[in-house]
Amino acid sequence: MKKEFTDEEKVLRLWDVEEVRKVLNRHSYYFSNEQREEELDALWVKEPENQKTAAFGVNTGYYVGMEEIRKFYVDYRRKQRMEVLEKYHEAKGTPLDDEHLGLGCAAMHTATTPLVYIAEDGKTAQFQGYQAGFQSMGKPDGTADSFMELGLIHCDLIREKDGWKIWHLELERDHTFPVGENYAAKEADPSWPDPLSADFGEPTDKRTVYDPFFGWEYMFQDMPRPYETMTDERSYGPEGNLGKPYYIRDPR
Amino acid sequence: MGRTFDAEELLGRWEDQREIKNLMGRMSQDYTLKKEGGMFSKYWSSRDDVCLGINTGWFTGPEHVKEYYAGQAERIRLESSVIAKAFPKNFEGKTEEELYGVGMMTYRPVDTPVIELAEDGKTAKGLWCIRGSYSILTPGGPQGIWEWGWFAVDFIREDEKWRIWHMQYLREIDRPCGNQWTGPWHTYEERPEFAAMKDYQEVQPNQPCTLRETYSAERPFAPSPRVPEPYGTFADTFSYGI
Numbered sequence: 001m002k003k004e005f006t007d008e009e010k011v012l013r014l015w016d017v018e019e020v021r022k023v024l025n026r027h028s029y030y031f032s033n034e035q036r037e038e039e040l041d042a043l044w045v046k047e048p049e050n051q052k053t054a055a056f057g058v059n060t061g062y063y064v065g066m067e068e069i070r071k072f073y074v075d076y077r078r079k080q081r082m083e084v085l086e087k088y089h090e091a092k093g094t095p096l097d098d099e100h101l102g103l104g105c106a107a108m109h110t111a112t113t114p115l116v117y118i119a120e121d122g123k124t125a126q127f128q129g130y131q132a133g134f135q136s137m138g139k140p141d142g143t144a145d146s147f148m149e150l151g152l153i154h155c156d157l158i159r160e161k162d163g164w165k166i167w168h169l170e171l172e173r174d175h176t177f178p179v180g181e182n183y184a185a186k187e188a189d190p191s192w193p194d195p196l197s198a199d200f201g202e203p204t205d206k207r208t209v210y211d212p213f214f215g216w217e218y219m220f221q222d223m224p225r226p227y228e229t230m231t232d233e234r235s236y237g238p239e240g241n242l243g244k245p246y247y248i249r250d251p252r
Numbered sequence: 253m254g255r256t257f258d259a260e261e262l263l264g265r266w267e268d269q270r271e272i273k274n275l276m277g278r279m280s281q282d283y284t285l286k287k288e289g290g291m292f293s294k295y296w297s298s299r300d301d302v303c304l305g306i307n308t309g310w311f312t313g314p315e316h317v318k319e320y321y322a323g324q325a326e327r328i329r330l331e332s333s334v335i336a337k338a339f340p341k342n343f344e345g346k347t348e349e350e351l352y353g354v355g356m357m358t359y360r361p362v363d364t365p366v367i368e369l370a371e372d373g374k375t376a377k378g379l380w381c382i383r384g385s386y387s388i389l390t391p392g393g394p395q396g397i398w399e400w401g402w403f404a405v406d407f408i409r410e411d412e413k414w415r416i417w418h419m420q421y422l423r424e425i426d427r428p429c430g431n432q433w434t435g436p437w438h439t440y441e442e443r444p445e446f447a448a449m450k451d452y453q454e455v456q457p458n459q460p461c462t463l464r465e466t467y468s469a470e471r472p473f474a475p476s477p478r479v480p481e482p483y484g485t486f487a488d489t490f491s492y493g494i
Contacts, residue, residue: 011259014266025364026479029379033475102473106424108400110381112363132383134400134425136433138469144434180432 002226003120016164017116020125020157023164028111032133034081034102036074040066045165050158055237057154057170059194059210061203062238068204076201081105084137091140104138111153117224125164126224126236129153131171134179135196146179147196152210154222154236168237172210173199209243221246255371255484269367271414272376272407276362283360283386286353289325292318297408297415303493305420307464309457310494316458323455328353330452331389338445355394358386362403368480370489376407376414377480377489385429391450392440400425404477404492418493420477422464434469459494 005013023043030039044066045054051066056073063072081101088094088103115128131153136146156168176194177183192213210218222242232239241249257265279295282288296302296317304311304320311320329348335355336343343351362380369376382401387394401423408417431438442450465471483489 008259011263011266015262018266018269022366025366028364028381029366029476029479034473035475100472104469104471105473106467106471108381108383108424108476110364110383136467138434138471140469142434142469143432144469146433180430182430 003228013118013122016118016122016125019164020116020118020127021111021114023157023166024111024114024127024129024153024155027166027169028109028131031109032107034077034107036077037070040070040073043166044069045158045160045167046162047160050160050165050167053167053237055168055170057168057172057209057236057238057242058200058203059173059197059208059212060200061206061209063201063204064238072201072203080198088138088140094140104140104144105136107133107135109133109149115224117226119230120226120228123159124167124230125157125159126227126234127153127155127157128222128224129155136179147176148179149173149196150175152215152219154242156230156236158230168235168240170209170236170242172212172215172242174212174215205238207238207243211243214245218242218245221249265369265373268369268373268376268414272367272378273365275407275414275416276365276378276380276403276405280360280362283358286328286356286358288321288328292321295416297410297417299408299410299417301493302416303418305418305422305463305492305494306457307423307426307462307466309460309463311457312459312494319455320457327452327454328356330448331356334389334446334448335394355389356387357396358384360384360386360399366479368482368489370486371482371484374409375417375486376409377405377483377492378407379404379477379479381476382423389446389449390440391442391446393443393446395438395440396429398425398427398429399423402477406486406492418491420463420492422477423466424464424474426466433467 027039027043045051054066054069056063056069063069084105085096085101085103089096094100110132111129112132113130118125131151133149136144138144151174152172154170155166157164158167173194176196227234233241236242275295282291300313302314302317304317311317332351332354336351360382361384362382364381365378367376367378380403384399385396386399387396404420405416406418407414425433427433428438478490
């Protein structure tokens with residue numbers, strides 16, 4: 001049964017929706033600015049029980065628990081960025097240090113088209129958005145590998161003492177395409193391999209969280225909807241249904 | 253940030269945020285409608301210390317900010333007249349007003365807002381991503397440009413309305429569509445019907461500086477403008493102005 005809220009409760013829930021959107025938008029800036037460690041400290045869950053069940057999902061699986069998330073989101077990314085810098089180092093002697101990390105690189109990640117619901121019990125929230133962004137990795141010869149990226153964002157947030165925190169975040173890559181290349185001239189490849197699939201790393205819980213070839217099969221079912229309380233089934237974390245096609249969730 | 257607001261106050265602050273979002277949404281639409289010429293009076297504060305920062309420097313004070321927008325309008329007028337002359341059959345009998353903005357397309361949508369309203373309710377700060385495209389008329393003809401960047405804005409409440417006080421409009425990617433984002437800028441061979449664009453000069457900032465280099469493979473990593481943080485009064489936070 002749908003719960004009735006007082007006017008005051010409605011205002012507080014309205015404000016909660018704004019705050020949830022802001023958390024995801026802040027994530028987008030931290031993510032783009034490579035301030036990943038700062039993001040984990042500022043926006044993600046802090047309470048020990050929530051830290052254990054926190055999850056970061058990519059197309060190929062989940063990183064579970066803040067320790068695993070940090071290893072992937074911060075350490076693995078640093079390794080990727082260092083590999084770009086190494087090319088400058090080899091060609092031009094650019095020092096391999098923090099000051100030069102990110103030379104020739106740029107990224108923008110956005111969080112558009114937000115859909116947000118606050119649980120009736122007010123303890124959790126669910127967010128879905130769409131990410132239209134780009135990444136560019138420079139090369140010492142002055143050229144760059146530049147890609148536009150499109151993908152879904154799903155997020156469960158949980159209310160902690162100091163506000164809404166990211167609990168489960170899934171960045172599901174739909175499509176990555178190189179900048180300045182002629183699409184029509186490309187050979188058709190139904191598997192459409194993601195040229196930036198190295199970004200997914202090696203998830204600790206490997207499974208299909210998102211297969212862009214069948215994206216339409218889960219889009220409808222995974223949209224946030226009004227809900228009373230968080231359940232495993234509803235969760236965007238590893239205990240939930242992300243990545244399962246409709247004919248597995250609801251056999252006919 | 254320490255103050256707690258009751259429900260009535262929160263509702264007022266929610267409405268303030270909505271007005272600020274609407275202001276930015278309207279400004280974005282005005283680019284599409286080629287209404288740059290009216291933006292200063294419509295959106296900006298009447299204060300003497302307004303300023304606009306673009307990649308190549310600052311326009312400081314109302315007169316210089318107005319000059320920036322007047323320059324944008326002048327370019328639209330010139331491009332319109334050059335296009336109309338190049339394709340006389342299409343535009344026969346049209347007035348200058350009817351032709352204003354013809355053949356141009358600017359989409360400067362804004363998303364991913366982070367808005368912080370001061371606890372005292374007198375000012376606000378916001379950061380938005382821009383993910384758009386625009387066209388310019390070059391001596392070789394019309395050219396489409398990908399644009400990625402940010403609007404970073406300080407707002408001030410003036411006569412019960414939110415107005416722009418300081419704004420940084422910064423481009424990160426500003427490159428011709430269909431081309432790589434590095435290397436020489438792609439140009440088309442000059443054509444006599446568009447030769448008038450050769451002598452066109454953009455209005456330059458009165459305080460030129462490199463506020464932001466656009467992306468290149470030689471540029472050190474450059475994060476977005478600083479993201480707004482909760483604050484009490486404007487004196488407690490940073491400014492997007494000069």
